[in-house]
Amino acid sequence: MRSAEFDRSHVLEQAMHTFMEHGYAKASMQKLTQATGLHPGSIYCAFGSKKGLFIEAVSFYHQQKLQAFESLFSEDQPVLSSLKELLANTVQECVQNTCAKVCLLTRSLNEIEGQDPEIARLIATNLQQIELSLGEQIARAQRQGEAISDEEPLALARFITMGVYGMRTYAFTNADQSILEQMATQLLRAIEKH
Amino acid sequence: MRSAEFDRSHVLEQAMHTFMEHGYAKASMQKLTQATGLHPGSIYCAFGSKKGLFIEAVSFYHQQKLQAFESLFSEDQPVLSSLKELLANTVQECVQNTCAKVCLLTRSLNEIEGQDPEIARLIATNLQQIELSLGEQIARAQRQGEAISDEEPLALARFITMGVYGMRTYAFTNADQSILEQMATQLLRAIEKH
DNA sequence: GATATACTTGAATGTTCATTCAAGTGCCCT
DNA sequence: AGGGCACTTGAATGAACATTCAAGTATATC
Missing domain, CATH: 1.10.10.60 (Homeodomain-like)
Known part of the structure; x- marks a missing residue:
């Protein structure tokens, strides 16, 4: 050998x-x-x-992102703080002028559409896994009485997920940090209790 | 000749x-x-x-979309109704099983990133033009006293735009009509007056 | 230290790609 | 009617591509 x-x-x-x-x-x-x-x-x-x-x-990228996600949402911190941090990190990635500004999953999913169902399914599954984890965190926030909407946690998770996807594409048209930060704020406000 | x-x-x-x-x-x-x-x-x-x-x-695609946009937002109809219709149309596109489900602009922007700045700029300009038109319509809604947030119209337009980009990528992971409709509702609610 | 067993090497392969161009064809103007 | 021009045609071109494979090389075991 x-x-x-x-x-x-x-x-x-x-x-x-x-x-x-x-x-x-x-x-x-x-x-x-x-x-x-x-x-x-x-x-x-x-x-x-x-x-x-x-x-x-x-898969390597996905593992990295999942790990970052899970270390961000630690038990001894309000979920909403972690979520805010997650969005702030996303903004930071988007305004970088390196390849770090792209999400390999969402970008590849756009590229591959209609070309390779196997890869598309893999990426979709990876993204849904993160979405699901986010849903669990949001459910925890509701249980812990944080100032968050009482809609179905998965619906809120989908909304935030969609927002992140949207920000990433939006950043390609206009990678202005303050604009992206404002979007993050708008997204958070949309799932707050009111 | x-x-x-x-x-x-x-x-x-x-x-x-x-x-x-x-x-x-x-x-x-x-x-x-x-x-x-x-x-x-x-x-x-x-x-x-x-x-x-x-x-x-x-450019051809852009002209078509711009025309559809402008005929949707006619003067004698509340802006919020037109916006609701716009989002409903987007959902309908996303759940199709044809190439109509993709937005040529956002998909190409994702694909082209880091490859051809000239094309990227063109697409970004096209997208920003629609975003700007949407901003004007939102400003009109505010003037007309519709039940819409009094934030800066352009900020609201960016938020909706981002939402549409997000829905399009999201639909690649899960093209479920009721889920996308719920997202559209969430997006609208986020810019309503409350 | 010898041998077997993998891993490494990088030139070769055949395909697919965007692009070109010389020959062919039809239309317009005089 | 006929000459000239512009458009059409599609095979040819060369570059770039993913992939292969036979020869070379290092390591582990005995």
Whole structure:
């Protein structure tokens, strides 16, 4: 036996960046080999295909985001504070001038539409998982008597989720921080109790 | 002299559908020649390049949407009714199982990010124009004493715009009509007076 | 240290792509 | 009626693409 010479996480990190920067179609194998330092043969050995690498990169991204989400919504803090922070972080990402401004999931979902149902389903599932987690947090906020609307928690979670998707696309037309912050405020106000 | 044998509008309509169905990158010249009935030479003669055809198709789409917008917001109807109708129409588009479910502008903006600033700027300008028109209508609603928030009209317009972008991406994860309708209701409620 | 077993290498493959262009065709103006 | 011009045609072009594979190389085991 002989173990692989590359660090899989590191390779996925670089591939993820390449897909975020160029999108799926325009991230050529040449760019991917340059970014990861792997030769084509190694990528095909380790991931099967460009699509296989993409799927793993998407999952990698998803895991990162999910982890960030869960560490943000810790038990000993009001849910609404965490949610505010989540939106503030999203705004910060959107105004960056790096590939960090794009959400690999939403961007790829837009790109892939009508092309590859398998990838589309995977991304949709990933996004729904975060939406579901948010729903649980909102339910907790209601139980804890925070100043939040008493609508169905999942409906509120969907609304916030939709808002985040909208902000990300909106930021492509106008990446103005104060405008995005205002949107975040409007979104929060919409789910507050009144 | 000799006039072109094809109808430019018809060609743009078909090209538009092709780009909506496959996206910019995956709409190959072969697909475009089949859809438009034009030969490559004719396309290059009439539009210069695939990019040129895309830019005109995007403008064509934009004009259609702008026209639909302006005929929806007629003077003799409350703005809030028209807005409700606009959102209902958006929901209807999103739940279709044809290429009509995608907005060529927002989808392409997502796809093109980081690839072609010229196209990105064009699309952003188009989207901002609709946002601006919406702002004018919201200002009119306020003047006419409709039950709408007294925040800055442009801020309200941005919020609705963001909501529509968000719904379109959300629909890719879950094209459930009742869920999208609920989102539309939530969006409207957020800009109502209370 | 020898051998087997994987992993690595990167040039080669065949396909698909956007684009070009020279030949062909029909229309308009005189 | 006929000459000239612009549009049409579609095969040809070369670049870029994802993918493959045979040769090379390092490591683990004995």
